[in-house]
Amino acid sequence: MLKLTLVLVTKLTIQSRAFADLLKTSLDCETRFISNEMELENLDRALNPLLLVDVANLPNIDDRCWQIQFDTNLSQVHIVLLNTSKKFDKQDLLDWPNCCGIFPQSSSLVLLLQGMRKILAGEYWLPRTMMCQLLQHYRKEDIHPEQPMVSLTRRECDVLRLVTECKSNIDIANALFVSEHTVKSHLYKVFKKTEVKNRTQAANWAKDNPSAFKKLQRYDNK
Template sequence: MEQGKSLVLLVTANNPQSQLFINYLHDQLDCPVSVVAPGTEWKGKDASPTVVLLDADHIDEATMQQWHVKAAEAGDMSLAAFNLRDEEHAVEILSAMNLQGVFYRSDSLEMICKGLRILLEGNLWMSRSLMTRMIQFFRRQQLNSYRPVCGLTHRELEIIAMLGTGASNIEIADQLFVSEHTVKSHLYNIFRKIKVHNRLQAVNWARQNLGAPPPLVGRRQRDASHQGSPHPN
């Protein structure tokens, strides 16, 4: 199967077991397969990852969000998660980020290879029942978008979306060019309006009512042009 410069990148712990998995994928897919440890920057030069496989057993949510941003910046990169426990776990992940493929712990090696071939062709790989659930999920979000969102202001919606990326108060302040005290005040108002008590509850509320936070690509570009700017209150 000729895939040109396509590359499958496995994001997981680099150990003998993952190396065996990589060798198997390479033999079956007839395209380059590489591995990068979670939290390590990918520095490949010869080819850009076409399909990135995120190992749910070894990657935290913040790292997944980082790859979410990279995929949005690349434009031609497909993200897939594997070692997911079950469909409920898949729904949880898909409500927080955009994935083109989903693989479960119970999937055979043959099934994983079949799914990767589909992803390399630019198509989706997930079960019909999962797609149906996600369509229903996004339809509910669309309906909610036509209603007032608990009186949240535009700035408060921005901040609650950033919570979903794992950003700290200081990081949110840097992104929005405000003080950390201002962020804390906004968070207090957000928690009161949506009737939650902590950041995790706020993130879960946002996923159910607002959907996955968009990658902050444009904001990062603005950061570069405003380096050194003071933080107004």
């Protein structure tokens, strides 16, 4: 079993502290908490951390902070999601790079501890419904490997490029000499065309489709 430090990303409550004590006792692991942006930014990689993110009780951490950390300090850190809702699907999974485990709100403590032991042993733990969704998704990709080109305008490409650099809407507006309202309008169109729900997924789309993104920029600059 890998010696990792379990880092709970959640609000500090009596329940979360009791849960941390249970994990420490049952799994023989050190436990720590992250409850704000500063603690997330200062996470010590030397601890060999495994992040346990309580999505139902997330502390007030800005989405851009998550994205910056995923690209830098957390780029190689594995993540386990706790208390996911019934609506959580494969598209939501794109928000969490390096996710190696998912435990829905309905998970019992017995099942959670069983899954955590598998994860600490280097395995993955996903709900059956999630595995079915992923299987169907990749089967469709195998059948239809050629995806239609997404038609983004030059300005939409500019906005998307700045999103991948973790720029805020105000930063993008200043960089492109447009209003914040215009940036929001371009972002809405980018989300719709790339079939994503938020800026983190849009940034992931650009990273997952580098050749397509470069082609879009090149074609539209002609």
